[in-house]
Amino acid sequence: MNIFIIGIGLIGGSMAKDIKRLRPDAKIYGIDTNSSHVEEALALQIIDAKADYDELSSADMVIVSIPVDVLLTELPRILDAVKDDCVVFDGGSTKSLICKTVENHPKRRNYLACHPIAGTEFSGPSAAIENLYDGKTNIICEVEKTAFKLQEKTLELFQQMGMRIRYMNPEAHDKHIAYVSHLSHISSFMLGKTVIEKEKNERDIFDMAGSGFESTVRLAKSSPAMWTPIFEQNKENVIETLEEYIGNLQAFKELLVEDDYKGIYKEMNDTNKIKGILNGIPLNKK
Amino acid sequence: MNIFIIGIGLIGGSMAKDIKRLRPDAKIYGIDTNSSHVEEALALQIIDAKADYDELSSADMVIVSIPVDVLLTELPRILDAVKDDCVVFDGGSTKSLICKTVENHPKRRNYLACHPIAGTEFSGPSAAIENLYDGKTNIICEVEKTAFKLQEKTLELFQQMGMRIRYMNPEAHDKHIAYVSHLSHISSFMLGKTVIEKEKNERDIFDMAGSGFESTVRLAKSSPAMWTPIFEQNKENVIETLEEYIGNLQAFKELLVEDDYKGIYKEMNDTNKIKGILNGIPLNKK
Numbered sequence: 001m002n003i004f005i006i007g008i009g010l011i012g013g014s015m016a017k018d019i020k021r022l023r024p025d026a027k028i029y030g031i032d033t034n035s036s037h038v039e040e041a042l043a044l045q046i047i048d049a050k051a052d053y054d055e056l057s058s059a060d061m062v063i064v065s066i067p068v069d070v071l072l073t074e075l076p077r078i079l080d081a082v083k084d085d086c087v088v089f090d091g092g093s094t095k096s097l098i099c100k101t102v103e104n105h106p107k108r109r110n111y112l113a114c115h116p117i118a119g120t121e122f123s124g125p126s127a128a129i130e131n132l133y134d135g136k137t138n139i140i141c142e143v144e145k146t147a148f149k150l151q152e153k154t155l156e157l158f159q160q161m162g163m164r165i166r167y168m169n170p171e172a173h174d175k176h177i178a179y180v181s182h183l184s185h186i187s188s189f190m191l192g193k194t195v196i197e198k199e200k201n202e203r204d205i206f207d208m209a210g211s212g213f214e215s216t217v218r219l220a221k222s223s224p225a226m227w228t229p230i231f232e233q234n235k236e237n238v239i240e241t242l243e244e245y246i247g248n249l250q251a252f253k254e255l256l257v258e259d260d261y262k263g264i265y266k267e268m269n270d271t272n273k274i275k276g277i278l279n280g281i282p283l284n285k286k
Numbered sequence: 287m288n289i290f291i292i293g294i295g296l297i298g299g300s301m302a303k304d305i306k307r308l309r310p311d312a313k314i315y316g317i318d319t320n321s322s323h324v325e326e327a328l329a330l331q332i333i334d335a336k337a338d339y340d341e342l343s344s345a346d347m348v349i350v351s352i353p354v355d356v357l358l359t360e361l362p363r364i365l366d367a368v369k370d371d372c373v374v375f376d377g378g379s380t381k382s383l384i385c386k387t388v389e390n391h392p393k394r395r396n397y398l399a400c401h402p403i404a405g406t407e408f409s410g411p412s413a414a415i416e417n418l419y420d421g422k423t424n425i426i427c428e429v430e431k432t433a434f435k436l437q438e439k440t441l442e443l444f445q446q447m448g449m450r451i452r453y454m455n456p457e458a459h460d461k462h463i464a465y466v467s468h469l470s471h472i473s474s475f476m477l478g479k480t481v482i483e484k485e486k487n488e489r490d491i492f493d494m495a496g497s498g499f500e501s502t503v504r505l506a507k508s509s510p511a512m513w514t515p516i517f518e519q520n521k522e523n524v525i526e527t528l529e530e531y532i533g534n535l536q537a538f539k540e541l542l543v544e545d546d547y548k549g550i551y552k553e554m555n556d557t558n559k560i561k562g563i564l565n566g567i568p569l570n571k572k
Contacts, residue, residue: 117496179481180495184502190534192560209466210403215504216470221561224554242539248476253528268510274478275507
């Protein structure tokens with residue numbers, strides 16, 4: 001079995017690590033526009049060989065883990081190149097535009113639209129982690145448009161990786177993920193910015209930061225090259241979540257201005273129920 | 287040596303656990319308005335005995351770890367009750383108002399104004415952790431107002447707990463801590479609120495949340511009883527940080543509205559330097 005990974009970073013590299021364990025007979029080929037990523041992945045034994053698009057015709061499975069803007073141009077080319085019984089799946093954080101882009105592609109049935117909800121704030125082959133996907137949710141969109149046999153072999157792999165599968169249409173995916181992922185990234189980046197701006201004149205400020213601050217700004221370490229096209233493709237939903245978030249922050253500020261501490265207590269007390277909700281979220285052990 | 291802990295929760299309880307190891311001869315007394323906390327602390331062997339204010343005259347050291355509004359009324363009463371060579375210190379997240387409150391107290395020299403930057407989102411005696419303070423920063427305000435011998439014995443204990451000591455005036459403390467702690471809590475609470483509000487109609491949304499969301503909303507599990515008076519006492523600084531944060535979020539939204547993706551990339555790329563800054567922050571192992 002020949003498995004090609006296009007984009008060998010955290011997502012693709014972690015897939016490769018699990019596949020090496022679960023499919024010891026598979027040969028894993030890596031393709032990346034960043035040649036140092038290819039060399040690093042070879043050195044780390046994440047991939048067995050480097051490859052290019054000309055070799056895609058020999059692939060049985062292609063995992064495309066590249067920024068969502070590049071995905072729009074590359075996925076049709078990849079589908080053009082693969083044979084009839086090859087499955088191609090992605091890991092992009094947006095689903096509507098990509099599904100629309102390949103809607104009428106003659107090999108649409110070879111594509112499975114996926115979003116495994118897993119990752120860390122790090123990137124590149126060295127960020128790849130074995131068992132990253134264990135216990136995580138994988139959202140699959142428009143499953144009915146993928147050939148049944150290809151669904152079957154891919155889902156078997158996902159299940160062996162320990163993933164929980166959820167089916168959703170691309171529009172619902174993009175709307176919901178804006179709340180539970182895209183907004184968190186913006187809140188974290190802007191919190192980091194606010195504190196860094198202040199720190200310019202106040203050198204001691206980070207000496208005072210504890211683990212609470214670290215947790216809240218962790219996502220501000222994320223890759224701008226990955227996240228810019230996500231925000232672009234999910235612009236309308238992200239703007240909506242940002243407006244609601246800004247509105248809630250303004251209302252909290254008003255309560256402070258008006259010395260309404262009963263109101264402030266209530267806001268926090270009502271939100272404490274996040275405890276119960278978070279208990280259901282599978283977390284990275286790392 | 288008799289050590290009294292007033293308020294036996296995460297902060298006071300974790301102090302008690304370290305003291306038991308570092309001062310095996312000390313007897314640790316616990317005072318708490320919540321009698322179930324006292325019973326729990328006894329059962330967990332965090333304290334050796336329960337006590338009340340009448341017994342404070344026998345104390346050599348009093349650790350006051352109670353919400354900052356209660357601290358304002360209790361600290362003067364505690365100082366009234368202690369003997370001349372007893373040191374009283376607190377762990378409050380605001381420092382200006384408490385220092386002002388005891389400014390002219392006849393036993394001002396018995397008080398050391400402290401803020402150990404340590405904690406988790408949990409509370410109560412069961413949240414107490416051994417070595418919570420190891421590697422953490424402890425901000426001490428107006429150190430010159432505390433009797434030298436009392437400074438000395440308290441700092442020796444803090445150093446044995448592994449804390450780094452920083453000296454600061456109360457106004458600078460309150461201004462800086464608003465950025466690196468108080469704002470993080472509000473951003474987290476309001477993020478939780480925004481997503482919970484959405485979830486009312488969208489039951490599946492949390493199935494899609496990953497570890498990034500969990501990290502960003504972790505602080506929304508914090509105690510409203512502890513945090514409401516902190517925001518009240520640090521109102522002016524907190525409002526300032528909130529306005530800057532809201533301004534940054536609005537500017538980010540505008541970049542999205544205007545399709546300025548170069549600008550969005552730059553915002554995130556500039557904030558990525560938080561990586562280097564965070565590497566210097568001591569974190570909880572828990």
